[in-house]
Amino acid sequence: MQLPLFPEAASAVAVDVDHLYIYLTLVSVVMSVLIFGTIFVFAIKYRRRGDEIPQQIHGSLRLEIGWSIFPFLVMLTFFWWGAKIFFANAVPPPNAIDVYVVGKQWMWKLQYPGGQREINELHVPIGRPVKITLASEDVIHSFFIPALRIKHDVVPGHYDTMWFNANKPGRYHLFCAEYCGTEHSGMVGWVTIMEPADYQNWLAGGGASGTMAQQGERLFEQLGCSGCHLLDRQGRGPSLRGVYGSHVQLAGGQSVVADDAFIRESILNPNAKVATGYQPNVMPSFQGQISEEGILQLVVYIKSLAITNAPGAPTAALKPGTLLQPVAQTARVTQPDGGKK
Amino acid sequence: MSTVLQEPQTTETVNYLNAEYGWKSWLFTTDHKRIAVLYLISISVMFALGGIFAGLIRTELLTPEGDLFNSDTYNKIFTMHGVTMIFFFLIPSIPATFGNFLVPMMIGAKDLAFPRINLLSWYIYIAGALFALAAIVMGGVDTGWTFYTPFSTTYSNTFVITAAVGVFIAGFSSILTGLNFIVTVHKMRAPGMTWGRLPLFVWANYATALIQVLGTPVVAITLALVALERTFHIGIFDPAIGGDPILFQHMFWFYSHPAVYIMILPGMGVISELVTCFSRKGIFGYSFIAGSSLGIAIIGFLVWGHHMFVTGMSMYAGLYFSFLTMVVAVPSAIKVFNWTATMFRGSISYETPMLYAFGFIGLFTIGGLTGLFLGTLGMDVHLTDTYFVVAHFHYVMVGGMVLAYMGALHFWWPKITGKMYPDGWGKFSALLVFVGFNLTFFPQFILGYLGQPRRYHAYAPEFQVLNVMSTAGATVLGVGFLIPLVYLLWSLKYGKAAGNNPWGAKGLEWTTQSPPTTFNFDVTPIVTEEAYAYGTHEEAHVG
Numbered sequence: 001m002q003l004p005l006f007p008e009a010a011s012a013v014a015v016d017v018d019h020l021y022i023y024l025t026l027v028s029v030v031m032s033v034l035i036f037g038t039i040f041v042f043a044i045k046y047r048r049r050g051d052e053i054p055q056q057i058h059g060s061l062r063l064e065i066g067w068s069i070f071p072f073l074v075m076l077t078f079f080w081w082g083a084k085i086f087f088a089n090a091v092p093p094p095n096a097i098d099v100y101v102v103g104k105q106w107m108w109k110l111q112y113p114g115g116q117r118e119i120n121e122l123h124v125p126i127g128r129p130v131k132i133t134l135a136s137e138d139v140i141h142s143f144f145i146p147a148l149r150i151k152h153d154v155v156p157g158h159y160d161t162m163w164f165n166a167n168k169p170g171r172y173h174l175f176c177a178e179y180c181g182t183e184h185s186g187m188v189g190w191v192t193i194m195e196p197a198d199y200q201n202w203l204a205g206g207g208a209s210g211t212m213a214q215q216g217e218r219l220f221e222q223l224g225c226s227g228c229h230l231l232d233r234q235g236r237g238p239s240l241r242g243v244y245g246s247h248v249q250l251a252g253g254q255s256v257v258a259d260d261a262f263i264r265e266s267i268l269n270p271n272a273k274v275a276t277g278y279q280p281n282v283m284p285s286f287q288g289q290i291s292e293e294g295i296l297q298l299v300v301y302i303k304s305l306a307i308t309n310a311p312g313a314p315t316a317a318l319k320p321g322t323l324l325q326p327v328a329q330t331a332r333v334t335q336p337d338g339g340k341k
Numbered sequence: 342m343s344t345v346l347q348e349p350q351t352t353e354t355v356n357y358l359n360a361e362y363g364w365k366s367w368l369f370t371t372d373h374k375r376i377a378v379l380y381l382i383s384i385s386v387m388f389a390l391g392g393i394f395a396g397l398i399r400t401e402l403l404t405p406e407g408d409l410f411n412s413d414t415y416n417k418i419f420t421m422h423g424v425t426m427i428f429f430f431l432i433p434s435i436p437a438t439f440g441n442f443l444v445p446m447m448i449g450a451k452d453l454a455f456p457r458i459n460l461l462s463w464y465i466y467i468a469g470a471l472f473a474l475a476a477i478v479m480g481g482v483d484t485g486w487t488f489y490t491p492f493s494t495t496y497s498n499t500f501v502i503t504a505a506v507g508v509f510i511a512g513f514s515s516i517l518t519g520l521n522f523i524v525t526v527h528k529m530r531a532p533g534m535t536w537g538r539l540p541l542f543v544w545a546n547y548a549t550a551l552i553q554v555l556g557t558p559v560v561a562i563t564l565a566l567v568a569l570e571r572t573f574h575i576g577i578f579d580p581a582i583g584g585d586p587i588l589f590q591h592m593f594w595f596y597s598h599p600a601v602y603i604m605i606l607p608g609m610g611v612i613s614e615l616v617t618c619f620s621r622k623g624i625f626g627y628s629f630i631a632g633s634s635l636g637i638a639i640i641g642f643l644v645w646g647h648h649m650f651v652t653g654m655s656m657y658a659g660l661y662f663s664f665l666t667m668v669v670a671v672p673s674a675i676k677v678f679n680w681t682a683t684m685f686r687g688s689i690s691y692e693t694p695m696l697y698a699f700g701f702i703g704l705f706t707i708g709g710l711t712g713l714f715l716g717t718l719g720m721d722v723h724l725t726d727t728y729f730v731v732a733h734f735h736y737v738m739v740g741g742m743v744l745a746y747m748g749a750l751h752f753w754w755p756k757i758t759g760k761m762y763p764d765g766w767g768k769f770s771a772l773l774v775f776v777g778f779n780l781t782f783f784p785q786f787i788l789g790y791l792g793q794p795r796r797y798h799a800y801a802p803e804f805q806v807l808n809v810m811s812t813a814g815a816t817v818l819g820v821g822f823l824i825p826l827v828y829l830l831w832s833l834k835y836g837k838a839a840g841n842n843p844w845g846a847k848g849l850e851w852t853t854q855s856p857p858t859t860f861n862f863d864v865t866p867i868v869t870e871e872a873y874a875y876g877t878h879e880e881a882h883v884g
Contacts, residue, residue: 003806007791017723021790024720028710035681035706039699042684043691046620054688056876059626059679067678068671075667078717083660085719090656105496139492140586142651142726146792149723153652155587156491157580160653173801177726177794179485181496182412185797287581 010147010168010193013089017149020081027074092163096131100296103141103154106183109293114203115211120189122174125199126166134160135292142178145191151177159260166193216301219294236282238275244306249276263299356856371456372859377442379463387429394422399815402808407799415798416483423486428508429470431742435607436518439749440546444522446850447540449531449866454524462517469511476503490578490589494570502571505564512557519553522546533868540848540872541630545610548634552599560596587652594645602641605737606634608745609676612698615748616680618846619695620687623873626679633672640669650721659718666716673709677702693767697748700775704740708733729789735782755839759856762832766824773821780814847873
């Protein structure tokens with residue numbers, strides 16, 4: 001019978017994490033052997049032989065300082081190495097392929113920019129960073145791929161991202177790791193990691209109803225967004241061309257980067273952040289009228305309207321203000337996007 | 342340790358157990374020892390209940406398919422296992438039983454500072470437990486003991502509020518016990534019992550009391566908010582009505598991480614008593630062990646975010662919480678090293694309580710070290726919410742806390758009941774517990790690294806071998822806990838009279854008769870020695 005101690009490793013990061021794990025385990029074994037060995041030796045050597053009274057020893061400041069500082073230094077190596085891996089993998093690289101995931105009791109719904117859609121299946125190529133945007137339709141889930149040693153909670157009301165760069169084709173487990181109700185343990189699926197050529201073949205097979213941006217554009221029409229957000233001139237609402245990734249001046253004097261989260265919030269809670277020059281209470285909330293998948297399609301559509309894709313592009317890049325506001329904005333306090341995420 | 346005022350007594354003497362008879366004499370007692378016994382019985386019932394749930398979980402997990410229960414039932418079982426074990430066994434366990442019994446005796450007092458409040462805290466505990474039992478009987482609750490939102494506030498169709506009310510109520514019992522201990526330790530110490538002479542068990546309970554008083558209100562507020570949102574749809578945690586689910590986790594773990602120390606600190610206090618007694622040595626580094634309890638109590642309030650590294654919390658906050666998690670490990674390490682050093686050149690004997698102490702040190706060390714894995718940012722991403730976490734906290738909670746509890750039970754049983762239990766059976770069951778525990782939970786570390794998520798009703802087939810090992814271990818563990826139930830009850834009737842001090846232990850509680858009289862000491866003792874003055878030969882081995 002074979003009992004593996006490690007799951008398969010399908011990325012360089014997975015191997016890094018394994019190395020850290022081995023290091024932590026080795027240190028733990030050494031510490032345990034030292035402590036248990038000492039106790040064992042003492043227990044044998046100093047076992048009670050009669051009614052003797054042992055010499056009393058009250059302590060040693062030197063020892064106390066030593067066994068406080070030395071283990072702490074060792075722990076700092078854990079801290080440092082762990083933080084290094086964590087930070088290296090925190091921010092997705094700009095050239096990553098996008099995949100959009102919606103967690104819903106009790107399934108994973110996946111969408112690709114090309115318009116392909118899947119349930120409980122993720123297809124990705126090796127050798128390219130893949131950025132996963134996570135949204136939840138209901139409760140908290142957690143997107144966990146053991147072979148890649150990555151996991152991220154999928155929190156309703158938030159977009160979260162995670163990314164990886166796989167290097168080993170194969171079929172791997174996908175689990176929901178955050179308890180989410182009745183069929184939590186059924187909220188599982190498979191990640192298929194493919195050679196680039198196979199991936200291209202797979203991509204060619206899907207997307208019958210157009211790309212995600214096209215699907216978003218249709219929604220944009222159906223929901224009546226296009227009645228106010230005209231593309232090339234000012235309507236009742238700001239034009240959305242070039243908005244994605246730019247700094248938007250808000251009525252309160254702050255500014256915000258128009259990222260996925262901002263667009264989502266503006267759809268569901270339009271009065272939360274009103275662009276300067278516009279009145280609140282004009283746009284209705286679309287809360288409850290559009291699924292998280294639909295919102296993601298709209299986000300991708302609006303993203304496709306961007307002049308520049310770089311998030312946090314300088315304010316000078318076509319901002320809504322140029323179309324909308326005749327008055328130059330001066331001496332605005334720009335607050336960095338210090339939101340919840 | 343102090344002036345001994347009594348001759349060893351025979352079994353026919355008046356003591357706190359036979360001073361009065363009848364159910365009223367128990368239900369209206371204000372004697373801290375009787376209240377301790379009431380607690381001992383109550384929490385044993387809850388422990389048995391939680392144990393039955395654990396057995397059901399392990400039986401279901403014998404096979405990968407979810408075939409014994411349906412998913413909803415399984416989810417309710419693991420939730421009720423967690424709720425009963427954490428809120429109704431582990432949190433009250435040592436403080437409410439041995440703390441209640443021993444803290445006044447150890448400091449030379451007649452009772453706690455507020456005997457009526459002490460009785461009240463037991464009634465509050467019972468009220469809370471009844472709500473929890475009602476939630477079970479009515480149909481259960483399926484949120485997990487963590488009550489995560491918005492699942493608990495919006496999506497669960499089970500008796501969330503009933504269970505939450507039970508936990509809410511039990512919290513006040515915990516607060517009152519803590520308050521009582523703080524005042525007692527400050528105001529009721531016998532002449533000569535300076536802070537520097539307090540037994541370390543008292544220090545540990547004092548530090549625990551601080552957390553109980555400062556932390557418990559936060560979880561009470563949090564659960565009240567859950568009930569408000571669930572009942573009146575006030576948007577606090579559910580984003581669909583304007584709340585933030587992560588806010589719940591911050592509030593919940595702000596209490597529930599310190600609550601881990603509520604559970605483990607009193608256990609550490611027990612180990613300091615056991616290691617010194619069975620090594621016949623004064624404690625090594627008294628002030629470091631006492632100080633580390635306070636250190637844990639304070640720093641323990643600053644690390645809650647390590648439960649939330651993958652929630653999307655700021656990575657800089659992650660850095661802070663990871664660092665402080667390393668810091669909070671230092672005082673625990675200090676304790677382990679000092680216990681080890683205490684044994685150096687001691688006179689070590691291996692009675693049942695000492696075997697539990699050995700077991701505690703070993704298993705708690707493993708639990709602590711694996712906690713560092715989880716506090717390490719890059720490592721936690723893979724391990725969190727897997728069986729690695731389950732294994733880790735069972736090493737701390739069962740391997741640490743429950744073993745300390747068993748050690749305490751075997752150490753002070755002669756004092757509480759006046760009777761000795763058969764030591765051979767004690768050793769045998771201690772061994773069973775140790776072996777069964779490791780067989781149950783060690784495979785779960787591996788399962789976790791392989792990626793099996795926790796709270797899974799059905800799991801991938803390749804995880805079966807390790808799960809079978811775990812279930813087999815749980816069987817042994819269950820037997821290991823049942824045997825003491827039998828011989829301890831047996832000893833009540835047939836056990837040898839224990840005598841005042843069967844272990845030759847130091848400490849004021851051993852200077853009185855067993856079982857003690859209602860007011861513990863006929864004359865208030867005057868303390869003239871440091872704690873654990875094993876260097877002087879004084880009435881060792883009476884029994």
